Amino acid sequence: xxxxxxxxxxxxxxxxxxxxxxxxxxxxxxxxxxxxxxxxxxxxxxxxxxxxxxxxxxxxxxxxxxxxxxxxxxxxxx
Numbered sequence: 001x002x003x004x005x006x007x008x009x010x011x012x013x014x015x016x017x018x019x020x021x022x023x024x025x026x027x028x029x030x031x032x033x034x035x036x037x038x039x040x041x042x043x044x045x046x047x048x049x050x051x052x053x054x055x056x057x058x059x060x061x062x063x064x065x066x067x068x069x070x071x072x073x074x075x076x077x078x
Contacts, residue, residue, distance in 0.1 A: 007047070008071050008072040008073075008074065009069050009070075009071060009072075010044065010069065010070050010071070010072050011041050011042060011044060011046070011068065011069055012067065012068055012069070012070065013038070013041055013042040013057075013068065014042055016061045016063055016067065016068065017042075017061075020061060020062075022061075024038050024039060024042065027057075027060060027061070030056075030060040031053070031056040031057055031059075031060050032056065033053055033056070033057075054068070
């Protein structure tokens with residue numbers, strides 16, 4: 001099996017928080033997820049997210065999963 005590759009999922013939590021005038025602490029309280037775990041997500045270090053967390057984030061931020069996450073283009077360098 002090849003070495004673990006970095007994922008290409010990009011989280012836009014920073015942009016959504018700024019657009020809605022929310023802090024990470026306020027979002028944490030609203031969704032019931034620790035600031036530390038939200039910070040991991042925001043800083044592109046998360047490897048997974050529960051559907052229940054994704055649902056809570058989308059409800060609190062009034063967004064869709066496609067607004068919260070996108071897939072970055074694959075590196076074409078060989």
